[in-house]
Amino acid sequence: MPSLPQRPAPSVSLTQFLIEAQRAGHVSPDLRLLIEVVARACKRISIAVGKGALGGVLGEAGSAGEASINIQGEAQKKLDVIANDVLMEANAWGGHLAGLASEEMDHSQPIPDVYPRGNYLLLFDPLDGSSNIDVNISVGTIFSVLRCPDGVTTPGDEHFLQPGTEQVCAGYTTYGPSTMLVLTVGHGTHAFTLDREIGGFVLTTRDMRIPDETKEFAVNMSNQRFWEPPMQAYVGDLLAGTEGPRGKDFNMRWVASMVADVHRILTRGGIFSYPLDSKCAAKGGKLRLMYEANPMSFLVEQAGGASSTGRQRMLEVRPTGLHQRVPVFMGSRREVETAVDYHLRHDRAADAA
Ligand SMILES: O=P(O)(O)OC[C@H]1O[C@](O)(COP(=O)(O)O)[C@@H](O)[C@@H]1O
Numbered sequence: 001m002p003s004l005p006q007r008p009a010p011s012v013s014l015t016q017f018l019i020e021a022q023r024a025g026h027v028s029p030d031l032r033l034l035i036e037v038v039a040r041a042c043k044r045i046s047i048a049v050g051k052g053a054l055g056g057v058l059g060e061a062g063s064a065g066e067a068s069i070n071i072q073g074e075a076q077k078k079l080d081v082i083a084n085d086v087l088m089e090a091n092a093w094g095g096h097l098a099g100l101a102s103e104e105m106d107h108s109q110p111i112p113d114v115y116p117r118g119n120y121l122l123l124f125d126p127l128d129g130s131s132n133i134d135v136n137i138s139v140g141t142i143f144s145v146l147r148c149p150d151g152v153t154t155p156g157d158e159h160f161l162q163p164g165t166e167q168v169c170a171g172y173t174t175y176g177p178s179t180m181l182v183l184t185v186g187h188g189t190h191a192f193t194l195d196r197e198i199g200g201f202v203l204t205t206r207d208m209r210i211p212d213e214t215k216e217f218a219v220n221m222s223n224q225r226f227w228e229p230p231m232q233a234y235v236g237d238l239l240a241g242t243e244g245p246r247g248k249d250f251n252m253r254w255v256a257s258m259v260a261d262v263h264r265i266l267t268r269g270g271i272f273s274y275p276l277d278s279k280c281a282a283k284g285g286k287l288r289l290m291y292e293a294n295p296m297s298f299l300v301e302q303a304g305g306a307s308s309t310g311r312q313r314m315l316e317v318r319p320t321g322l323h324q325r326v327p328v329f330m331g332s333r334r335e336v337e338t339a340v341d342y343h344l345r346h347d348r349a350a351d352a353a
């Protein structure tokens, strides 16, 4: 006899998910509300991104032909500035923060006395993948939450310099064909999709899992000749495919938005890498530790993956600067371990020579 159709599982909103997490003791009431504020700000950014050429939000920021340059020395896009303003304004009044820091601001900012304040520190990359804005390719927002150290009422940059293991929450939103929020509070990595008609995030994948093994890598190959020898050797062996020591063919993908590349890896596995190269060696790498590498590493580890600088677990790096840069290898656990092994073997051989 044909069985009756199953009743569809009731959908779980972000708010319901966070209340569940609070009941389970995974988030404090303040952290729950802070996440709601960030999610609301990201919805506003999603609307701004979605306006595209019609909304006058494309192109460079600045006026009178003068480019606006951020602390990284990079020309800001209009949407970098808009996204930063939206996150600043929403969170300044949120009531759950002691201070915030952004890719787009030279220094962190304490929440002024006149505003409601809390005990968390928020760091964010307001718009990740800026080079993709004007060509209508996925961009995103990345954020990380730390505790403000006890007794500190006016946090400065130094109070944000905590290793990634201290994060209490990390997440990103990706503004692509759909807008998604991917979140961890240290109990798995969960994905929510923005229901544009209702205007709210709905849980679409509980407990994302990254497969241990992969046949897909993501790296900007145009930098190949600038890489260190162990990276050259590692990618050389990937490219050799079935004829090389890895014994299998690898595929390559590079969106050039970390959010989109890491989202793919959280969804179907792979390794994402922005290694050290001779162009960025003096700065320590290309990607930023505090608001790119650390939050993404927390999400990836919580989904069963691994993340490393090539020589050290990312989350254990002791930060020395708010805008510090690091080399990055993250994704499928065994593949990250293999990439790290190339670096460690190279270093041992160099030490022995
Ligand atoms: O242009 P490249 O060298 O491929 O670099 C792309 C990388 O730079 C970034 O766009 C840097 O982020 P921002 O756009 O926030 O500066 C990453 O998202 C991406 O992985």
Ligand SMILES: [Mg+2]
Residues within 6 Å of the ligand: 125, 127, 128, 129, 258, 292
């Ligand atoms: Mg970025």
Ligand SMILES: [Mg+2]
Residues within 6 Å of the ligand: 080, 103, 125, 126, 127, 128, 129, 130
């Ligand atoms: Mg950015």
